[in-house]
Amino acid sequence: MLNFEYCSPTQFVFGRDVETQAGRRAKALGAGKVLLHYGSGSAVRSGLIARVRESLEGAGLQVVELGGVRPNPRSGLVYQGIELCRAQGVDFILAVGGGSAIDSAKAIALGVPYEGDFWDFYCKKAVPQSALPLGVVLTMAAAGSEGSDSAVITHEPENLKRGLHCELNRPRFSLMNPLLTATLPAYQTASGATDMMAHVLERYFTLEKGVDLTDRLCEAVLMAIIKAAPVAVKNPEDYDARAQLMWASTVAHNDSVGLGRTGDWASHQLEHELSAKYDVAHGAGLAVIFPAWMRYQMRNDTRLLCQLAVRVWGCELDFEHPERTALQGIERFEAFLKSIGMPLTFEELGAKEEDIPELAKKVKYADNGLVGNFYPLDRAAVEEVYRIACQSRDN
Ligand code: NZQ
Ligand code: ZN
Numbered sequence: 001m002l003n004f005e006y007c008s009p010t011q012f013v014f015g016r017d018v019e020t021q022a023g024r025r026a027k028a029l030g031a032g033k034v035l036l037h038y039g040s041g042s043a044v045r046s047g048l049i050a051r052v053r054e055s056l057e058g059a060g061l062q063v064v065e066l067g068g069v070r071p072n073p074r075s076g077l078v079y080q081g082i083e084l085c086r087a088q089g090v091d092f093i094l095a096v097g098g099g100s101a102i103d104s105a106k107a108i109a110l111g112v113p114y115e116g117d118f119w120d121f122y123c124k125k126a127v128p129q130s131a132l133p134l135g136v137v138l139t140m141a142a143a144g145s146e147g148s149d150s151a152v153i154t155h156e157p158e159n160l161k162r163g164l165h166c167e168l169n170r171p172r173f174s175l176m177n178p179l180l181t182a183t184l185p186a187y188q189t190a191s192g193a194t195d196m197m198a199h200v201l202e203r204y205f206t207l208e209k210g211v212d213l214t215d216r217l218c219e220a221v222l223m224a225i226i227k228a229a230p231v232a233v234k235n236p237e238d239y240d241a242r243a244q245l246m247w248a249s250t251v252a253h254n255d256s257v258g259l260g261r262t263g264d265w266a267s268h269q270l271e272h273e274l275s276a277k278y279d280v281a282h283g284a285g286l287a288v289i290f291p292a293w294m295r296y297q298m299r300n301d302t303r304l305l306c307q308l309a310v311r312v313w314g315c316e317l318d319f320e321h322p323e324r325t326a327l328q329g330i331e332r333f334e335a336f337l338k339s340i341g342m343p344l345t346f347e348e349l350g351a352k353e354e355d356i357p358e359l360a361k362k363v364k365y366a367d368n369g370l371v372g373n374f375y376p377l378d379r380a381a382v383e384e385v386y387r388i389a390c391q392s393r394d395n
Pocket of ligand 2: 195268282
Protein backbone atom coordinates (compact mmCIF):
# COMPACT_ATOMS: atom_id res chain seq x y z
CA MET A 1 0.00 0.00 0.00
CA LEU A 2 1.27 3.48 -0.86
CA ASN A 3 1.68 6.24 1.70
CA PHE A 4 -1.19 8.71 1.67
CA GLU A 5 -2.61 11.80 3.26
CA TYR A 6 -6.36 12.21 3.31
CA CYS A 7 -8.80 14.87 4.33
CA SER A 8 -12.45 14.94 3.25
CA PRO A 9 -13.53 18.24 4.79
CA THR A 10 -17.06 18.37 3.41
CA GLN A 11 -19.94 18.31 5.90
CA PHE A 12 -22.36 15.75 4.45
CA VAL A 13 -25.92 16.21 5.61
CA PHE A 14 -28.07 13.29 4.45
CA GLY A 15 -31.79 12.57 4.53
CA ARG A 16 -35.28 13.84 3.86
CA ASP A 17 -35.78 17.62 3.62
CA VAL A 18 -32.14 18.51 4.34
CA GLU A 19 -32.19 21.09 1.52
CA THR A 20 -34.17 23.37 3.84
CA GLN A 21 -30.98 23.76 5.91
CA ALA A 22 -29.17 25.60 3.08
CA GLY A 23 -29.72 29.07 4.56
CA ARG A 24 -28.54 28.42 8.08
CA ARG A 25 -25.59 26.32 6.96
CA ALA A 26 -24.38 29.01 4.53
CA LYS A 27 -24.88 31.70 7.14
CA ALA A 28 -22.86 29.72 9.69
CA LEU A 29 -20.00 29.81 7.20
CA GLY A 30 -20.13 33.61 7.03
CA ALA A 31 -22.19 34.05 3.86
CA GLY A 32 -23.89 37.39 3.22
CA LYS A 33 -24.70 37.24 -0.50
CA VAL A 34 -25.13 33.89 -2.23
CA LEU A 35 -24.90 32.93 -5.89
CA LEU A 36 -27.57 30.27 -6.45
CA HIS A 37 -26.24 28.31 -9.41
CA TYR A 38 -28.22 25.55 -11.14
CA GLY A 39 -28.96 23.67 -14.34
CA SER A 40 -31.26 23.91 -17.30
CA GLY A 41 -34.61 23.77 -15.55
CA SER A 42 -35.32 20.54 -13.65
CA ALA A 43 -34.74 22.14 -10.25
CA VAL A 44 -36.95 25.11 -11.15
CA ARG A 45 -39.77 22.86 -12.40
CA SER A 46 -39.70 20.70 -9.27
CA GLY A 47 -39.99 23.78 -7.03
CA LEU A 48 -36.59 23.05 -5.45
CA ILE A 49 -35.03 26.38 -6.41
CA ALA A 50 -37.93 28.27 -4.84
CA ARG A 51 -37.57 26.19 -1.64
CA VAL A 52 -33.84 26.74 -1.44
CA ARG A 53 -34.21 30.44 -2.13
CA GLU A 54 -36.73 30.65 0.68
CA SER A 55 -34.27 28.94 3.01
CA LEU A 56 -31.48 31.35 2.08
CA GLU A 57 -33.64 34.45 2.39
CA GLY A 58 -35.18 33.12 5.58
CA ALA A 59 -31.68 33.10 7.06
CA GLY A 60 -31.29 36.77 6.11
CA LEU A 61 -29.04 36.16 3.09
CA GLN A 62 -29.19 38.03 -0.21
CA VAL A 63 -29.53 35.85 -3.31
CA VAL A 64 -28.29 36.25 -6.87
CA GLU A 65 -29.43 33.56 -9.32
CA LEU A 66 -27.62 32.09 -12.28
CA GLY A 67 -29.26 29.07 -13.90
CA GLY A 68 -28.67 27.50 -17.29
CA VAL A 69 -25.77 25.11 -16.65
CA ARG A 70 -25.87 22.47 -19.37
CA PRO A 71 -24.73 18.87 -18.93
CA ASN A 72 -20.99 18.79 -19.71
CA PRO A 73 -20.72 22.39 -18.46
CA ARG A 74 -19.14 25.03 -20.68
CA SER A 75 -16.66 27.79 -19.96
CA GLY A 76 -19.00 30.54 -21.25
CA LEU A 77 -21.33 30.37 -18.27
CA VAL A 78 -18.35 30.14 -15.91
CA TYR A 79 -17.01 33.48 -17.23
CA GLN A 80 -20.50 34.95 -16.86
CA GLY A 81 -20.73 33.65 -13.28
CA ILE A 82 -17.34 35.09 -12.34
CA GLU A 83 -18.31 38.53 -13.65
CA LEU A 84 -21.68 38.38 -11.91
CA CYS A 85 -20.13 37.44 -8.55
CA ARG A 86 -17.60 40.25 -8.79
CA ALA A 87 -20.17 42.85 -9.82
CA GLN A 88 -22.61 41.83 -7.08
CA GLY A 89 -20.12 41.22 -4.29
CA VAL A 90 -21.12 37.56 -3.87
CA ASP A 91 -19.26 35.82 -1.04
CA PHE A 92 -20.71 32.28 -1.17
CA ILE A 93 -21.80 29.93 -3.95
CA LEU A 94 -24.57 27.37 -3.62
CA ALA A 95 -24.79 24.81 -6.43
CA VAL A 96 -28.12 23.02 -6.86
CA GLY A 97 -27.94 20.05 -9.23
CA GLY A 98 -25.74 17.22 -10.39
CA GLY A 99 -22.09 17.14 -11.41
CA SER A 100 -22.51 19.78 -14.10
CA ALA A 101 -23.98 22.51 -11.88
CA ILE A 102 -21.52 21.68 -9.11
CA ASP A 103 -18.49 21.69 -11.42
CA SER A 104 -19.56 24.98 -12.97
CA ALA A 105 -19.90 26.41 -9.46
CA LYS A 106 -16.45 25.10 -8.50
CA ALA A 107 -14.91 26.83 -11.51
CA ILE A 108 -16.65 30.09 -10.66
CA ALA A 109 -15.53 29.80 -7.03
CA LEU A 110 -11.89 29.54 -8.12
CA GLY A 111 -12.22 32.17 -10.83
CA VAL A 112 -13.64 35.02 -8.72
CA PRO A 113 -10.54 35.73 -6.59
CA TYR A 114 -8.11 35.05 -9.46
CA GLU A 115 -6.91 37.94 -11.59
CA GLY A 116 -6.17 35.87 -14.69
CA ASP A 117 -8.30 33.49 -16.77
CA PHE A 118 -9.81 30.62 -14.72
CA TRP A 119 -8.91 28.27 -17.59
CA ASP A 120 -5.23 28.73 -16.59
CA PHE A 121 -5.97 26.28 -13.77
CA TYR A 122 -7.40 23.69 -16.14
CA CYS A 123 -4.49 23.85 -18.57
CA LYS A 124 -2.00 23.81 -15.68
CA LYS A 125 -0.64 27.30 -16.31
CA ALA A 126 -1.47 28.31 -12.74
CA VAL A 127 -2.28 26.69 -9.40
CA PRO A 128 -5.35 27.98 -7.52
CA GLN A 129 -4.55 29.74 -4.27
CA SER A 130 -8.03 30.67 -3.02
CA ALA A 131 -11.72 30.15 -3.72
CA LEU A 132 -15.10 31.38 -2.61
CA PRO A 133 -16.72 28.90 -0.20
CA LEU A 134 -19.09 26.49 -1.91
CA GLY A 135 -22.14 24.55 -0.73
CA VAL A 136 -24.16 21.93 -2.61
CA VAL A 137 -27.74 20.71 -2.80
CA LEU A 138 -27.41 17.43 -4.71
CA THR A 139 -30.12 16.37 -7.19
CA MET A 140 -28.38 13.55 -9.01
CA ALA A 141 -26.31 10.62 -7.76
CA ALA A 142 -23.51 10.21 -10.26
CA ALA A 143 -20.36 12.28 -10.59
CA GLY A 144 -19.53 12.45 -6.89
CA SER A 145 -18.66 16.12 -7.27
CA GLU A 146 -20.48 16.78 -3.99
CA GLY A 147 -17.46 15.33 -2.17
CA SER A 148 -14.67 15.23 -4.74
CA ASP A 149 -11.68 17.49 -5.21
CA SER A 150 -12.28 17.65 -8.95
CA ALA A 151 -14.30 19.57 -11.50
CA VAL A 152 -14.64 19.06 -15.24
CA ILE A 153 -15.30 21.91 -17.68
CA THR A 154 -15.46 22.12 -21.48
CA HIS A 155 -13.62 25.11 -22.90
CA GLU A 156 -15.81 26.35 -25.68
CA PRO A 157 -13.56 27.75 -28.36
CA GLU A 158 -11.76 24.45 -28.95
CA ASN A 159 -14.35 22.10 -27.33
CA LEU A 160 -11.74 20.78 -24.92
CA LYS A 161 -13.05 18.92 -21.87
CA ARG A 162 -10.58 19.01 -18.99
CA GLY A 163 -10.61 18.20 -15.28
CA LEU A 164 -8.93 19.95 -12.39
CA HIS A 165 -8.05 18.32 -9.08
CA CYS A 166 -7.39 20.59 -6.13
CA GLU A 167 -8.37 20.57 -2.47
CA LEU A 168 -10.05 23.97 -2.84
CA ASN A 169 -12.65 22.25 -5.03
CA ARG A 170 -14.14 20.33 -2.12
CA PRO A 171 -17.53 21.74 -1.06
CA ARG A 172 -17.88 23.04 2.50
CA PHE A 173 -21.19 21.21 2.84
CA SER A 174 -23.36 18.92 0.73
CA LEU A 175 -27.05 18.56 1.45
CA MET A 176 -28.15 15.17 0.21
CA ASN A 177 -31.84 14.30 0.11
CA PRO A 178 -32.29 11.04 -1.84
CA LEU A 179 -35.89 11.96 -2.69
CA LEU A 180 -34.67 14.86 -4.81
CA THR A 181 -33.37 12.29 -7.29
CA ALA A 182 -36.81 10.67 -7.75
CA THR A 183 -37.58 12.96 -10.71
CA LEU A 184 -34.56 11.78 -12.69
CA PRO A 185 -35.34 10.10 -16.01
CA ALA A 186 -34.40 6.39 -15.98
CA TYR A 187 -31.58 7.02 -18.45
CA GLN A 188 -29.95 9.57 -16.14
CA THR A 189 -30.36 7.28 -13.14
CA ALA A 190 -28.62 4.48 -15.05
CA SER A 191 -25.97 6.80 -16.41
CA GLY A 192 -25.26 8.04 -12.89
CA ALA A 193 -24.93 4.48 -11.57
CA THR A 194 -22.51 3.67 -14.38
CA ASP A 195 -20.39 6.71 -13.57
CA MET A 196 -20.15 5.67 -9.90
CA MET A 197 -19.17 2.14 -10.88
CA ALA A 198 -16.52 3.58 -13.16
CA HIS A 199 -15.14 5.73 -10.33
CA VAL A 200 -14.72 2.61 -8.23
CA LEU A 201 -13.30 0.55 -11.09
CA GLU A 202 -10.78 3.24 -12.06
CA ARG A 203 -9.39 2.88 -8.53
CA TYR A 204 -9.74 -0.91 -8.46
CA PHE A 205 -7.42 -1.50 -11.42
CA THR A 206 -4.02 -0.89 -9.87
CA LEU A 207 -0.67 -2.63 -9.84
CA GLU A 208 -0.25 -1.84 -6.15
CA LYS A 209 0.08 -4.85 -3.86
CA GLY A 210 -1.20 -5.18 -0.28
CA VAL A 211 -4.44 -3.30 -0.87
CA ASP A 212 -6.92 -5.93 0.32
CA LEU A 213 -8.95 -3.50 2.39
CA THR A 214 -9.60 -1.08 -0.45
CA ASP A 215 -10.19 -3.99 -2.86
CA ARG A 216 -12.96 -5.14 -0.55
CA LEU A 217 -14.35 -1.63 -0.06
CA CYS A 218 -14.48 -1.18 -3.83
CA GLU A 219 -16.26 -4.50 -4.26
CA ALA A 220 -18.80 -3.63 -1.57
CA VAL A 221 -19.65 -0.31 -3.20
CA LEU A 222 -20.00 -1.97 -6.61
CA MET A 223 -22.31 -4.65 -5.20
CA ALA A 224 -24.54 -2.09 -3.51
CA ILE A 225 -24.84 -0.13 -6.78
CA ILE A 226 -25.57 -3.32 -8.76
CA LYS A 227 -28.42 -4.08 -6.36
CA ALA A 228 -29.89 -0.58 -6.09
CA ALA A 229 -29.63 0.75 -9.66
CA PRO A 230 -32.19 -1.60 -11.29
CA VAL A 231 -34.61 -0.91 -8.43
CA ALA A 232 -34.30 2.87 -8.85
CA VAL A 233 -34.62 2.59 -12.64
CA LYS A 234 -37.82 0.58 -12.27
CA ASN A 235 -39.27 2.36 -9.28
CA PRO A 236 -37.92 5.94 -9.20
CA GLU A 237 -39.46 6.75 -5.83
CA ASP A 238 -37.92 3.87 -3.90
CA TYR A 239 -36.26 5.77 -1.05
CA ASP A 240 -33.88 3.02 -0.01
CA ALA A 241 -32.56 2.44 -3.51
CA ARG A 242 -32.17 6.20 -4.04
CA ALA A 243 -30.39 6.51 -0.70
CA GLN A 244 -27.94 3.69 -1.49
CA LEU A 245 -27.13 5.29 -4.82
CA MET A 246 -26.75 8.76 -3.41
CA TRP A 247 -24.25 7.79 -0.77
CA ALA A 248 -22.50 5.42 -3.20
CA SER A 249 -21.99 8.38 -5.52
CA THR A 250 -20.05 10.17 -2.79
CA VAL A 251 -18.10 7.19 -1.49
CA ALA A 252 -17.14 6.14 -5.01
CA HIS A 253 -15.39 9.43 -5.67
CA ASN A 254 -14.34 11.12 -2.43
CA ASP A 255 -11.25 8.91 -2.55
CA SER A 256 -11.99 6.75 0.47
CA VAL A 257 -11.96 3.55 -1.62
CA GLY A 258 -8.80 4.55 -3.49
CA LEU A 259 -6.41 5.40 -0.68
CA GLY A 260 -2.97 3.82 -0.84
CA ARG A 261 -3.33 2.74 -4.45
CA THR A 262 -2.77 4.40 -7.83
CA GLY A 263 -5.92 4.31 -9.93
CA ASP A 264 -5.97 4.00 -13.71
CA TRP A 265 -8.30 6.73 -15.13
CA ALA A 266 -7.65 6.05 -18.82
CA SER A 267 -11.33 5.21 -19.40
CA HIS A 268 -12.34 8.61 -18.03
CA GLN A 269 -9.91 10.38 -20.35
CA LEU A 270 -11.20 8.43 -23.35
CA GLU A 271 -14.80 9.15 -22.36
CA HIS A 272 -14.20 12.88 -21.94
CA GLU A 273 -13.48 13.04 -25.68
CA LEU A 274 -16.84 11.37 -26.41
CA SER A 275 -18.88 13.72 -24.24
CA ALA A 276 -16.94 16.73 -25.56
CA LYS A 277 -17.59 15.78 -29.20
CA TYR A 278 -21.08 14.27 -29.10
CA ASP A 279 -22.45 15.90 -25.91
CA VAL A 280 -23.52 12.50 -24.56
CA ALA A 281 -24.12 11.76 -20.87
CA HIS A 282 -20.78 11.03 -19.20
CA GLY A 283 -22.00 7.79 -17.60
CA ALA A 284 -23.40 6.51 -20.89
CA GLY A 285 -20.03 7.21 -22.52
CA LEU A 286 -18.35 5.21 -19.77
CA ALA A 287 -20.72 2.28 -20.37
CA VAL A 288 -19.29 2.14 -23.87
CA ILE A 289 -15.64 2.69 -22.94
CA PHE A 290 -15.08 0.78 -19.71
CA PRO A 291 -15.93 -2.76 -20.87
CA ALA A 292 -13.95 -2.09 -24.07
CA TRP A 293 -10.95 -1.03 -21.97
CA MET A 294 -11.32 -4.21 -19.89
CA ARG A 295 -11.42 -6.36 -23.01
CA TYR A 296 -8.25 -4.61 -24.22
CA GLN A 297 -6.51 -5.16 -20.86
CA MET A 298 -7.18 -8.93 -21.01
CA ARG A 299 -3.86 -9.25 -22.89
CA ASN A 300 -1.89 -7.63 -20.07
CA ASP A 301 -3.31 -8.97 -16.84
CA THR A 302 -6.37 -11.00 -15.89
CA ARG A 303 -5.77 -11.24 -12.12
CA LEU A 304 -7.97 -8.32 -11.07
CA LEU A 305 -10.51 -8.95 -13.82
CA CYS A 306 -10.81 -12.47 -12.47
CA GLN A 307 -11.09 -11.33 -8.86
CA LEU A 308 -13.81 -8.89 -9.87
CA ALA A 309 -15.64 -11.58 -11.86
CA VAL A 310 -15.67 -13.96 -8.90
CA ARG A 311 -16.29 -11.57 -6.02
CA VAL A 312 -18.65 -9.07 -7.63
CA TRP A 313 -20.26 -10.83 -10.58
CA GLY A 314 -20.55 -14.24 -8.90
CA CYS A 315 -18.60 -16.14 -11.57
CA GLU A 316 -17.02 -19.46 -10.73
CA LEU A 317 -13.24 -19.44 -11.03
CA ASP A 318 -11.93 -21.59 -13.85
CA PHE A 319 -8.55 -22.50 -12.34
CA GLU A 320 -7.16 -23.85 -15.58
CA HIS A 321 -8.38 -20.98 -17.72
CA PRO A 322 -8.71 -17.89 -15.51
CA GLU A 323 -8.96 -15.74 -18.64
CA ARG A 324 -12.34 -17.35 -19.30
CA THR A 325 -13.53 -16.27 -15.88
CA ALA A 326 -12.24 -12.74 -16.51
CA LEU A 327 -14.09 -12.57 -19.81
CA GLN A 328 -17.27 -13.90 -18.22
CA GLY A 329 -17.03 -11.08 -15.66
CA ILE A 330 -16.78 -8.50 -18.44
CA GLU A 331 -19.78 -10.05 -20.18
CA ARG A 332 -21.83 -9.90 -16.97
CA PHE A 333 -20.84 -6.26 -16.55
CA GLU A 334 -22.02 -5.56 -20.10
CA ALA A 335 -25.25 -7.46 -19.57
CA PHE A 336 -25.89 -5.46 -16.41
CA LEU A 337 -25.29 -2.15 -18.18
CA LYS A 338 -27.60 -3.22 -20.99
CA SER A 339 -30.28 -4.27 -18.51
CA ILE A 340 -30.42 -0.78 -17.01
CA GLY A 341 -30.67 0.80 -20.45
CA MET A 342 -27.10 1.83 -21.11
CA PRO A 343 -25.49 1.76 -24.57
CA LEU A 344 -22.53 -0.57 -25.14
CA THR A 345 -21.26 0.49 -28.55
CA PHE A 346 -20.29 3.64 -30.45
CA GLU A 347 -23.36 3.22 -32.61
CA GLU A 348 -25.76 2.95 -29.68
CA LEU A 349 -24.17 6.04 -28.16
CA GLY A 350 -24.31 8.06 -31.39
CA ALA A 351 -20.51 8.17 -31.84
CA LYS A 352 -18.81 7.52 -35.18
CA GLU A 353 -16.07 5.04 -35.94
CA GLU A 354 -14.54 7.35 -38.54
CA ASP A 355 -13.88 9.94 -35.80
CA ILE A 356 -11.56 7.57 -33.90
CA PRO A 357 -8.26 9.11 -35.10
CA GLU A 358 -9.48 12.58 -34.13
CA LEU A 359 -10.74 11.37 -30.72
CA ALA A 360 -7.49 9.53 -30.02
CA LYS A 361 -5.46 12.60 -30.96
CA LYS A 362 -7.35 14.83 -28.55
CA VAL A 363 -7.08 12.50 -25.54
CA LYS A 364 -5.02 14.05 -22.73
CA TYR A 365 -1.78 12.04 -22.57
CA ALA A 366 0.90 12.41 -19.92
CA ASP A 367 4.27 13.87 -20.92
CA ASN A 368 5.48 10.37 -21.80
CA GLY A 369 2.72 10.08 -24.41
CA LEU A 370 0.71 7.55 -22.43
CA VAL A 371 -2.68 7.66 -20.69
CA GLY A 372 -3.67 5.61 -17.62
CA ASN A 373 -1.57 3.96 -14.92
CA PHE A 374 -2.52 0.26 -14.81
CA TYR A 375 -1.14 -0.76 -18.19
CA PRO A 376 -0.91 2.66 -19.82
CA LEU A 377 -2.11 3.21 -23.37
CA ASP A 378 -0.30 4.94 -26.20
CA ARG A 379 -2.23 6.52 -29.03
CA ALA A 380 -2.45 3.30 -31.06
CA ALA A 381 -3.79 1.46 -28.02
CA VAL A 382 -6.36 4.21 -27.43
CA GLU A 383 -7.53 3.81 -31.02
CA GLU A 384 -7.83 0.08 -30.42
CA VAL A 385 -9.97 0.56 -27.29
CA TYR A 386 -12.26 2.89 -29.27
CA ARG A 387 -12.44 0.23 -32.02
CA ILE A 388 -13.37 -2.49 -29.54
CA ALA A 389 -16.12 -0.13 -28.37
CA CYS A 390 -17.49 -0.14 -31.93
CA GLN A 391 -17.98 -3.91 -32.00
CA SER A 392 -21.45 -5.21 -31.36
CA ARG A 393 -21.93 -7.43 -28.32
CA ASP A 394 -24.18 -10.41 -28.53
CA ASN A 395 -24.22 -11.45 -24.89
O1 NZQ B 1 -29.89 20.74 -16.05
P1 NZQ B 1 -31.12 20.16 -15.45
O2 NZQ B 1 -32.37 20.68 -16.02
O3 NZQ B 1 -31.08 20.20 -13.93
O4 NZQ B 1 -31.16 18.60 -15.88
C1 NZQ B 1 -30.14 17.67 -15.53
C2 NZQ B 1 -29.34 17.22 -16.75
O5 NZQ B 1 -30.09 17.29 -17.92
C3 NZQ B 1 -30.81 16.39 -15.11
N1 NZQ B 1 -31.12 16.33 -13.70
C4 NZQ B 1 -30.28 16.47 -12.64
N2 NZQ B 1 -30.95 16.28 -11.49
C5 NZQ B 1 -32.24 16.02 -11.83
C6 NZQ B 1 -32.35 16.06 -13.23
N3 NZQ B 1 -33.52 15.84 -13.87
C7 NZQ B 1 -34.61 15.56 -13.11
N4 NZQ B 1 -34.56 15.48 -11.76
C8 NZQ B 1 -33.40 15.69 -11.09
N5 NZQ B 1 -33.37 15.56 -9.76
O6 NZQ B 1 -29.87 15.36 -15.40
C9 NZQ B 1 -29.07 15.75 -16.50
C10 NZQ B 1 -27.63 15.46 -16.18
O7 NZQ B 1 -27.16 16.30 -15.13
P2 NZQ B 1 -25.60 16.48 -14.90
O8 NZQ B 1 -25.37 17.37 -13.75
O9 NZQ B 1 -24.94 16.81 -16.20
O10 NZQ B 1 -25.17 14.96 -14.55
P3 NZQ B 1 -23.98 14.36 -13.76
O11 NZQ B 1 -24.18 14.48 -12.30
O12 NZQ B 1 -23.76 13.01 -14.33
O13 NZQ B 1 -22.71 15.27 -14.13
C11 NZQ B 1 -22.02 15.08 -15.33
C12 NZQ B 1 -20.82 16.00 -15.39
O14 NZQ B 1 -19.94 15.75 -14.28
C13 NZQ B 1 -18.61 15.49 -14.80
C14 NZQ B 1 -18.90 14.85 -16.12
O15 NZQ B 1 -17.77 14.83 -16.97
C15 NZQ B 1 -20.02 15.73 -16.64
O16 NZQ B 1 -19.51 16.92 -17.18
N6 NZQ B 1 -17.85 14.72 -13.82
C16 NZQ B 1 -17.46 15.38 -12.71
C17 NZQ B 1 -16.67 14.78 -11.76
C18 NZQ B 1 -16.25 15.52 -10.56
N7 NZQ B 1 -16.48 16.81 -10.50
O17 NZQ B 1 -15.67 14.96 -9.62
C19 NZQ B 1 -16.21 13.40 -11.91
C20 NZQ B 1 -16.91 12.63 -12.96
O18 NZQ B 1 -16.05 11.62 -13.41
C21 NZQ B 1 -17.38 13.40 -14.13
O19 NZQ B 1 -16.33 13.53 -15.08
ZN1 ZN C 1 -16.96 9.97 -13.94
